[in-house]
Amino acid sequence: MRIALMLSLLVGSLARADCTGLLDYQHPLLRSDQRVSFCERFTGKVLLVVNTASRCGFTPQFEGLEALYQTYREQGLEIVGFPSNDFRQEYAAAEQTAKVCYVNYGVTFxxxxSSSVTGTEANGFFRSLIGGGAAEPRWNFYKYLIDRNGQFVKSFPSQVRPTSPELVEALKPLL
Structure with missing residues (x-):
């Protein structure tokens, strides 16, 4: 048992040591003491990363994001929401953000x-994303598609709904 634990820890540290690029990032979960290691959770998955806000005209897109997640998660899709107040439409209190996501829209992804996603204050993930050729979000609910190798593929502006043919057609070949 002790050898298995040591082996597991060793393999985990090797995986983290091999982790580079966009997936070499950790961030706290909304309303939790846990941190998400992108390498551990999302390696080998297709990611749709979205900068979100709870008090925005695009906030109802949570419904479409959840529908997309439920449709394709068994095929390897993961969706990650980054709440941000960069455009002054996110609550200051995480409790209110969580209520909008989990209670009002039933989000399970x-x-x-909350963190910044633009400018010099952007979190490390978005700095890497933008540094790798993606356009900086111009508003809430910008969507970024990332392939199973952790490479940025395409971005979609706020107006593109999560279940739009444009987004789904770009997603399907990656699954």
Whole structure:
């Protein structure tokens, strides 16, 4: 038992040591003491990363994001929501953000603690994303598609709904 635990820890540290690029990132979960290691949770998955806000005209897109997640999660899709107040439409209190996500929209995909996604204050994930060629979000609910190798593929502006043919057609070949 002790050898198995040591082996597990060794393999975990090797996996983290091999982790580079976008997935070399950790962030606290929304309303939790836990941190999400992108390498551990999302390696080999297709990611749709979205900067979200709870008081925005696009907030109802949570419904479409959840529908997309339920449709494709068994095929390897993960959705990650980054709440942000960069456009002054997110609550200051994580409790209110969580209520909008979990109670009002029934979100089951990964939601993280609020952070900046633009400019010099952007969190490390978004700095890497933008540094790797993705356009900086111009508003809430910008969507970023990332392949199973952790490579940025395509972005979609706020107006593109999560279940739109444009987004789904870009997603399907990656699954």
């Amino acid at each position: 990964t939601m993280l603690e």
